[in-house]
Amino acid sequence: MGVHGVTTAVLDFEAELKAAAGKTLISIQNVSKAFGEAVAVRDFCLNIEKGEIFALLGGSGCGKSTLLRMLAGFEEPTSGAILLEGEDVSGITPHRRPFNMMFQSYALFPHMTVAGNIAFGLKQESLPKREIEQRVDELLALVHMEPYRNRKPHQLSGGQRQRVALARSLAKRPQLLLLDEPMGALDKKLRSQMQLEVVDILKQVGVTCVMVTHDQEEAMTMADRIGIMNQGELVQVGTPHDIYEYPNSRYTAEFVGSVNLFEGRVEQEEPDAVLIRSPQLQQLIHVDHGITGPGHQQVAVALRPEKVLLSKVRPEKAYNWAAGTIADIAYMGGHSVYHVQLDSGMRVLAVRSNIERREVRYRLHDPVFIQWNADSGVVLE
Amino acid sequence: MLAITQRLPQPRNWVTAIPFFWLLLFFMVPFAIVLQISFAESEIAIPPYSSIVSIEDEMLSFNLNLGNFLMLLEDDLYLVAYLSSLKIALVSTLICLLIGYPMAYAIARAEPRVRNVLLMLVVLPSWTSFLIRVYAWIGILKNNGLLNNLLIWLGVTDEPIHMLHSDIAVYVGIVYAYLPFMILPLYANLLKLDNSLLEAAADLGAGSLRTFFSVTLPQTKAGIIAGAMLVFIPVVGEFVIPELLGSPSTLMIGKVLWQEFFNNRDWPVAAAVAIVMLSLLLIPITLFNRYQLKEMEAR
Numbered sequence: 001m002g003v004h005g006v007t008t009a010v011l012d013f014e015a016e017l018k019a020a021a022g023k024t025l026i027s028i029q030n031v032s033k034a035f036g037e038a039v040a041v042r043d044f045c046l047n048i049e050k051g052e053i054f055a056l057l058g059g060s061g062c063g064k065s066t067l068l069r070m071l072a073g074f075e076e077p078t079s080g081a082i083l084l085e086g087e088d089v090s091g092i093t094p095h096r097r098p099f100n101m102m103f104q105s106y107a108l109f110p111h112m113t114v115a116g117n118i119a120f121g122l123k124q125e126s127l128p129k130r131e132i133e134q135r136v137d138e139l140l141a142l143v144h145m146e147p148y149r150n151r152k153p154h155q156l157s158g159g160q161r162q163r164v165a166l167a168r169s170l171a172k173r174p175q176l177l178l179l180d181e182p183m184g185a186l187d188k189k190l191r192s193q194m195q196l197e198v199v200d201i202l203k204q205v206g207v208t209c210v211m212v213t214h215d216q217e218e219a220m221t222m223a224d225r226i227g228i229m230n231q232g233e234l235v236q237v238g239t240p241h242d243i244y245e246y247p248n249s250r251y252t253a254e255f256v257g258s259v260n261l262f263e264g265r266v267e268q269e270e271p272d273a274v275l276i277r278s279p280q281l282q283q284l285i286h287v288d289h290g291i292t293g294p295g296h297q298q299v300a301v302a303l304r305p306e307k308v309l310l311s312k313v314r315p316e317k318a319y320n321w322a323a324g325t326i327a328d329i330a331y332m333g334g335h336s337v338y339h340v341q342l343d344s345g346m347r348v349l350a351v352r353s354n355i356e357r358r359e360v361r362y363r364l365h366d367p368v369f370i371q372w373n374a375d376s377g378v379v380l381e
Numbered sequence: 382m383l384a385i386t387q388r389l390p391q392p393r394n395w396v397t398a399i400p401f402f403w404l405l406l407f408f409m410v411p412f413a414i415v416l417q418i419s420f421a422e423s424e425i426a427i428p429p430y431s432s433i434v435s436i437e438d439e440m441l442s443f444n445l446n447l448g449n450f451l452m453l454l455e456d457d458l459y460l461v462a463y464l465s466s467l468k469i470a471l472v473s474t475l476i477c478l479l480i481g482y483p484m485a486y487a488i489a490r491a492e493p494r495v496r497n498v499l500l501m502l503v504v505l506p507s508w509t510s511f512l513i514r515v516y517a518w519i520g521i522l523k524n525n526g527l528l529n530n531l532l533i534w535l536g537v538t539d540e541p542i543h544m545l546h547s548d549i550a551v552y553v554g555i556v557y558a559y560l561p562f563m564i565l566p567l568y569a570n571l572l573k574l575d576n577s578l579l580e581a582a583a584d585l586g587a588g589s590l591r592t593f594f595s596v597t598l599p600q601t602k603a604g605i606i607a608g609a610m611l612v613f614i615p616v617v618g619e620f621v622i623p624e625l626l627g628s629p630s631t632l633m634i635g636k637v638l639w640q641e642f643f644n645n646r647d648w649p650v651a652a653a654v655a656i657v658m659l660s661l662l663l664i665p666i667t668l669f670n671r672y673q674l675k676e677m678e679a680r
Contacts, residue, residue: 072584074583093583094583094584095584095585095586095587096586101580101581103577103580103581105575105577107580107581108581109581109582109596110600111600111602120582120585120595121585121586124587124591125586168585169584171585172585
C-alpha cells in the first residue's frame with residue numbers, strides 16, 4: 001500500500017485475527033465466487049466475532065449480496081471456505097444451516113398469519129405444540145406485535161412487516177442472523193426509527209449479525225464494524241469511526257461521507273510529519289503523521305468538509321490554508337454546506353453548524369479563507 | 382341537479398354497454414328460449430314443441446309443463462348419466478391436475494427461451510381441429526392401431542388389448558384435449574410465485590417437499606382452482622369424446638342430450654336436461670367467484 005500511519009486492511013485483518021482468537025464465530029477464508037466469466041466475490045477474507053453486528057457496505061454489484069447468499073447457503077463458493085467455529089459449512093444446505101436470514105422484501109408467507117409465519121421455522125423441528133406457542137408469544141412480545149398475531153401480512157404496515165420478519169428470523173435462535181438491506185423497503189422517516197429499534201432487539205437477544213446495505217448512514221447507525229466492498233473485494237474493515245476518520249483508500253474516502261481530495265506530491269519528509277505540495281493550493285499541506293514509500297511520490301490528501309474552517313481574516317500560519325470565494329451555499333437547517341471556489345479553480349466543501357439562530361456570517365460571493373489543522377487531513381496513496 | 386346528472390348514463394359507461402348488450406343478445410336471449418322450451422310440451426310440428434303462451438276464449442294463459450323435469454326424476458337414466466358425467470369430469474380434472482402441475486412447474490422454472498418453446502408445444506396441437514385430434518386417437522387406440530401394434534412388436538402382449546370404445550379411451554381423450562386448459566392458468570400462477578418465499582422456507586429449515594406443500598401449493602391455489610374449473614365445466618357437458626372414443630355403455634349427459642334432441646326429437650326434455658346441467662354447474666362457478674372476490678379483497 002505504501003502508506004503508513006493509516007493501517008492497511010491487511011494489517012488490520014491480521015491484528016484482528018490475533019485479538020479475536022477464541023471468540024471468532026464465522027471465518028470467511030479466501031472465498032471467491034464466479035458466475036461464468038463474471039467474478040462477483042474475489043479472495044475474500046473476514047472474521048466475524050461472536051455477538052457483533054457487522055455491516056457489509058458497498059454499491060450495487062459490489063458482491064455484498066452474493067457473499068450474504070453464500071453465508072446463507074443459497075450459493076456455494078467457487079473456492080475458499082466458510083467456517084462456523086472452525087467447522088466448514090460448505091455443502092450444508094440452507095435448511096440445515098443454523099443461520100437465518102431476514103430477506104430484503106421480508107418474504108413473509110402471504111397465506112399465513114403473523115403467528116403462523118413466526119412459527120414456521122419452529123414447526124420444521126417438530127417441537128411440541130405448547131413449546132412453539134410459548135416461543136411465538138415470546139417473539140411477539142420482543143417485537144411488540146402481540147395484538148397483531150392473527151393478522152395476515154397484507155394487513156400490516158411496512159414497519160410492522162419488518163418486525164414480523166425479524167421475529168421469524170430470530171425464532172430458531174440462529175447462531176448467525178443475516179440481514180439483506182434491512183431498511184430497504186421502508187420510507188426515510190421510519191427507517192431511522194427502525195434502525196435503532198432493530199439494533200436494540202438484536203443486542204437484547206445477543207445474536208451475531210451480518211447485514212448488507214448500500215446505505216452508509218444505516219451501516220454507521222447499526223453496525224459495530226463495517227466492511228467496505230468494491231468490485232468483489234474487501235477494501236477496508238473497521239469501526240464506523242475508523243472508516244470515516246481514517247479511510248485507507250480514495251474509494252472508502254469518497255464512498256463514505258463527502259470529502260475534499262487534494263492531489264499533490266511529497267515535498268519534504270520528516271519522521272512524524274510530511275509537507276505536500278498541491279497545484280490546487282498556494283500553500284503547502286502539512287500533515288502530522290509520517291508516511292512510508294519513495295520520496296516525492298504522488299499522493300492525495302483527504303479532508304472531511306466539517307474539518308474545513310472558514311474565516312474572514314487571512315490565517316497567519318504558513319501551511320494548510322487557501323483563499324477563495326463562496327460559490328454556493330446549501331442551507332440544511334442544522335448545518336450549512338459552503339462551496340468555496342479557490343483561486344486555482346478547485347471547489348472545496350466546508351460544513352458549518354448553525355449554532356446561532358440569527359447569524360448569517362458568510363454570504364454568496366464573499367471572499368473567505370479556508371484552513372484546517374495538521375491532524376485533520378489523511379494522506380492516501 | 383346533481384342527482385339527475387348522476388342518473389343519466391355517463392359516456393364512459395357506454396363502453397361497458399357493448400359487452401353488456403352482447404351478453405344479453407347471445408347469452409341471455411338463447412338461455413330464455415331454452416328455458417321456455419323446457420316448460421313446453423312435445424308436439425309433432427315445426428318447431429316440435431307447444432307454445433307456453435296461449436290465447437283461448439279471451440283468456441291469456443301460461444301453460445308451464447313440469448312434466449319434462451319430473452321425467453328426469455322418474456327415469457333413472459338421467460340421474461345415472463348426470464352422476465356418471467360428474468364422476469368422469471371429476472376424475473379427468475384430477476388426472477389433468479396431477480399431470481399438468483409438474484408440467485406447468487417445469488415450464489415456469491425453465492429458462493425464458495426454452496420456456497417459450499415449451500409453451501408453444503402445449504398450445505400447438507389446438508391449432509388443428511378438435512374433431513381431427515379426437516379421430517387421431519381412434520387410430521392410436523384401435524385394435525390394430527399404433528399403440529397395439531407397438532405393444533405386440535415389443536412382445537408385451539400377443540393379442541391386441543381392447544382400448545378403444547371403453548371408459549379408459551374416454552379418459553385418455555378428455556385428459557389429452559383439456560390438459561392445456563389446466564397447464565396455462567397454473568403456469569401463469571407459478572410464474573408469479575416469489576422465489577424469495579421458497580428461499581425463506583428453505584432458510585427456516587423446510588425441505589423441498591415441505592416447502593412445496595406449505596408454500597408453493599397454497600400460493601398457487603388460485604391457479605389450481607382456475608385450471609380445475611376450465612377443465613371440469615366443459616367436460617361435464619362433453620359429447621364428442623364419449624361418442625367417438627367411448628363404449629355404448631359410457632353414459633354422459635352430453636350424449637343423452639344429443640339423443641333426446643336428434644333421435645327422439647323431444648326438444649322440451651332435451652332443454653330440461655340442459656337447464657338442470659347448467660344449474661348443477663352453477664354451484665362450482667358460484668363458489669369459484671366467491672373465492673376470487675375474497676382473494677381480490679385480500680390484495
